[in-house]
Amino acid sequence: MRIFVTGATGWIGSAVTGELLAAGHDVVGLARSDASAEALAARGATPLRGTLDDLGIIKDAAADSDGVVHLGFVHDFDRFAESGRVERSVVGTIGDTLAGSDRPFLFAAGVAGLAPGRLATEDDASQHVGPDAPRGGSEALGLEYAEQGVRTVSLRFAASVHxxxxxxxxxxxxxxxxxxxxxxxxxxxxxxxxAVHRSDAARLVALALEQAPAGGVVHAVAExxxxxxxxxxxxxxxxxxxxxxxxxxxxxxxxxxxxxxxxxxxxxSSALTRARYxxxxxxxxxxxxxxxxxxxxxx
Incomplete structure (x- = not known):
C-alpha cells in the first residue's frame, strides 16, 4: 500500500516509517525541512515538503494514498491551544478526504486523562471532546469518521515512548x-x-494498519x-x-x-490490544x- 505518514521523521514516526518500509509498503512522508526530506529519501521513502498548516498539501497526499498514518503534532506547550486547533484541522481534513473510501486512517492520541483514579482500557472513551479540548478533541473527531466510511483507528501512546x-x-x-x-x-x-519502547510502539502501528477495524482503539502500552x-x-x-x-x-x-x-x-492497560492483534x-x-x-x- 501507499501510505502517507505525517511526523515521518519524528521520534515515533521515524520508527513507524521503518516498520512500514520493512513490511513492503510505499511511504510518503511529510517533511518540514530539506534535512527531513533527505533523511526520508535515504531510507527509501518519498519525501513531501510541507507542514501541518499546509492543509491543501495534506488533502492531496491523503487523496493519493491507500491509507494515512498521522503522527505529526505541533509540540509547543507555550501555544498548547493553537496546537490543538492545528491538530483538529488536520484530522478533519484527512477524514473528509477519505470519507466513503474505507481506507485506513490511523492517528496519534494518548492514554493520559482517560480514567482518572483507575486503570484505563481501550474501552474508555476520550473525555476530550470539542475544538477547545486538549489536542483539539481530535480523537473523538477522528473516530466519528468510522461512520462515514473511513477505517479510523486511534493510536493511544503511553506517556513515555522511550x-x-x-x-x-x-x-x-x-x-x-x-x-x-x-x-x-x-x-x-x-x-x-x-511506558512503551519505541520499537514496540512502531510494530503495533504496523499491525493496526493491517488489522484494526473502523473505530478501533489500540493502546501502545508495555508497562x-x-x-x-x-x-x-x-x-x-x-x-x-x-x-x-x-x-x-x-x-x-x-x-x-x-x-x-x-x-x-x-x-x-493494553490487555485488549495484545489479545486482538x-x-x-x-x-x-x-x-x-x-x-x-x-x-x-x-x-
Missing amino acids: GIGDHGFVAELTRVARERGAAAYVGDGANRWP EGVAMLDIAEAIGRSLDVPARSVAPEEAAEHFGWISRFVALDAPA GWTPTGPTLLEDIAAGGYLPRA
Whole structure:
C-alpha cells in the first residue's frame, strides 16, 4: 500500500516509517525541512515538503494514498491551544478526504486523562471532546469518521515512548534534574506513568494498519504504570544526583512546562490490544533505558 505518514521523521514516526518500509509498503512522508526530506529519501521513502498548516498539501497526499498514518503534532506547550486547533484541522481534513473510501486512517492520541483514579482500557472513551479540548478533541473527531466510511483507528501512546535518543518527557525530567542538581517527583511520587519502547510502539502501528477495524482503539502500552518515584530515583542514579520530593505548590516553579504532567496518575492497560492483534512488547523497560544511559547527553 501507499501510505502517507505525517511526523515521518519524528521520534515515533521515524520508527513507524521503518516498520512500514520493512513490511513492503510505499511511504510518503511529510517533511518540514530539506534535512527531513533527505533523511526520508535515504531510507527509501518519498519525501513531501510541507507542514501541518499546509492543509491543501495534506488533502492531496491523503487523496493519493491507500491509507494515512498521522503522527505529526505541533509540540509547543507555550501555544498548547493553537496546537490543538492545528491538530483538529488536520484530522478533519484527512477524514473528509477519505470519507466513503474505507481506507485506513490511523492517528496519534494518548492514554493520559482517560480514567482518572483507575486503570484505563481501550474501552474508555476520550473525555476530550470539542475544538477547545486538549489536542483539539481530535480523537473523538477522528473516530466519528468510522461512520462515514473511513477505517479510523486511534493510536493511544503511553506517556513515555522511550528509547535511546528519546527527547520527550523523561528527557525533559532529566534536563531539569541536571540543572537543579536533584531528580524530583511530586509528593510521595506514587503516581504512575505508562511506558512503551519505541520499537514496540512502531510494530503495533504496523499491525493496526493491517488489522484494526473502523473505530478501533489500540493502546501502545508495555508497562501499565511506572511510579514517578522510581523514575526520579533512576534519573538520579544516572546523573549521580539525589532524588527528592517537591510539594505540589512548588511543582510549576521547579519543573516548568512539564509540571502539568509530572503529578499525573495515568495507569493504562493494553490487555485488549495484545489479545486482538497478537502484540507482545519485547523492548527494554523505561527504567532499563534510563539505567543504560539513554537520557544522558550524546557525544
